[in-house]
Amino acid sequence: xxxxxxxxxxxxxxxxxxxxxxxxxxxxxxxxxxxxxxxxxxxxxxxxxxxxxxxxxxxxxxxxxxxxxxxxxxxxxxxxxxxxxxxxxxxxxxxxxxxxxxxxxxxxxxxxxxxxxxxxxxxxxxxxxxxxxxxxxxxxxxxxxxxxxxxxxxxxxxxxxxxxxxxxxxxxxxxxxxxxxxxxxxxxxxxxxxxxxxxxxxxxxxxxxxxxxxxxxxxxxxxxxxxxxxxxxxxxxxxxxxxxxxxxxxxxxxxxxxxxxxxxxxxxxxxxxxxxxxxxxxxxxxxxxxxxxxxxxxxxxxxxxxxxxxxxxxxxxxxxxxxxxxxxxxxxxxxxxxxxxxxxxxxxxxxxxxxxxxxxxxx
Numbered sequence: 249x250x251x252x253x254x255x256x257x258x259x260x261x262x263x264x265x266x267x268x269x270x271x272x273x274x275x276x277x278x279x280x281x282x283x284x285x286x287x288x289x290x291x292x293x294x295x296x297x298x299x300x301x302x303x304x305x306x307x308x309x310x311x312x313x314x315x316x317x318x319x320x321x322x323x324x325x326x327x328x329x330x331x332x333x334x335x336x337x338x339x340x341x342x343x344x345x346x347x348x349x350x351x352x353x354x355x356x357x358x359x360x361x362x363x364x365x366x367x368x369x370x371x372x373x374x375x376x377x378x379x380x381x382x383x384x385x386x387x388x389x390x391x392x393x394x395x396x397x398x399x400x401x402x403x404x405x406x407x408x409x410x411x412x413x414x415x416x417x418x419x420x421x422x423x424x425x426x427x428x429x430x431x432x433x434x435x436x437x438x439x440x441x442x443x444x445x446x447x448x449x450x451x452x453x454x455x456x457x458x459x460x461x462x463x464x465x466x467x468x469x470x471x472x473x474x475x476x477x478x479x480x481x482x483x484x485x486x487x488x489x490x491x492x493x494x495x496x497x498x499x500x501x502x503x504x505x506x507x508x509x510x511x512x513x514x515x516x517x518x519x520x521x522x523x524x525x526x527x528x529x530x531x532x533x534x535x536x537x538x539x540x541x542x543x544x545x546x547x548x549x550x551x552x553x554x555x556x557x558x559x560x561x562x563x564x565x566x567x568x569x570x571x572x573x574x575x576x577x578x579x580x581x582x583x584x585x586x587x588x589x590x591x592x593x594x595x596x597x598x599x600x601x602x603x604x605x606x607x608x609x610x611x
Contacts (some may be wrong), residue, residue, distance in 0.1 A: 266375070266380065267375065267380065269388075270384075270395060275367050277472035280500040285494070285593070288476065288532060290395045291394065291482060292477065293481060294482060296480070308514065309340060310332060310334055310340045311338075312343070314345050315343075315346075316437070319451075327445060330449055333540060335540075337509070338527045338542035339526045339544075340437070341525075343519070347434040359499050360499060360500065362420075375402075375524075381404060385399060389597060391597075396469045398483045402465060402466065403465070404463045404465050405432040406462070406464035424590070435457065435495055435559050436464065438523070439495070439561050443461055446531075446583075451570070459495070460531075462562075463565070464558075466557060467557070468556075471504060471554040472553055473552055482545055482548065483547065486601050487543065487601065488541035490562070495525055496524040496559075497523060497559075498520065498556065499557060500555045501520050503549070504546045506547060507543070508542060508545075509542070523536075525544065529541045533574070534571060536571035542606065543601050563587045564587065567587045569584070583608060
């Protein structure tokens with residue numbers, strides 16, 4: 249039986265923008281004889297060779313224990329850790345998140361299996377014109393821009409009625425749909441907990457955030473190794489997330505993510521027992537800048553592939569985001585912004601740090 253076609257209002261997130269089709273990077277990386285300088289020209293980043301200073305330390309991202317947040321004996325102390333993480337880092341490792349190990353193992357296994365499939369099989373789920381869902385790349389807006397060294401499979405997973413099952417692999421791996429469904433559902437439970445405790449740290453009614461994480465977009469990322477020029481390409485350009493917050497699962501624990509802190513790039517050490525959570529642009533607006541979305545990027549390993557899955561928890565498309573008064577004593581820094589208006593602005597341009605958020609700031 250065919251899956252019902254999602255209504256335009258439910259699936260609107262997937263049609264914010266489209267991306268130009270480009271060469272599959274995994275396939276390109278596998279054909280070593282083709283990796284001449286002219287082939288890699290569109291991927292080479294001059295800005296990472298000279299301008300950036302990478303601080304060689306990792307594992308410093310704050311850790312927040314969800315179990316302790318629920319424990320009256322430790323809740324106040326752990327809430328202080330959460331507040332510090334959101335204020336000072338914009339990132340935290342969430343441990344004891346409660347997602348069953350079997351569900352985590354299944355989704356990791358099936359995502360790895362998907363990217364191991366022949367290219368012609370994966371291309372059966374390729375992006376269609378005008379849709380950001382599917383297998384391919386995102387944020388490719390011109391024939392001349394520098395490209396990221398990565399491929400992705402993106403699907404809108406929540407709410408269930410918004411799903412377009414054409415993009416959900418059904419036969420290979422045969423358990424893929426169930427693994428994604430189980431994982432997505434568990435993430436919604438975790439997201440509810442995160443929102444509840446973030447609201448408490450901001451001293452606002454959690455009901456004000458009820459519609460701020462109701463949609464979920466899963467982006468499964470594949471970063472092939474680049475033996476020739478790993479230090480000259482990026483897997484993901486510097487950006488902040490157009491989400492309320494994002495939950496990242498490291499599928500195979502190969503380091504690559506870096507966050508911008510004090511004008512230096514800090515490597516983040518993968519924690520296989522944690523979900524990495526980061527503040528998104530919409531939460532920065534709502535908190536009037538108290539909690540900041542942080543620029544981050546992905547570097548490439550010369551010998552090993554890196555696989556991750558990001559869950560972007562996003563507001564209802566028809567809603568608005570505005571600063572909640574009383575969070576800070578400072579003046580209001582952001583204007584009331586339509587969720588759809590901001591999403592279109594963000595998705596219709598190539599990634600460029602936090603430039604999209606500048607449009608939401610009051611002069």
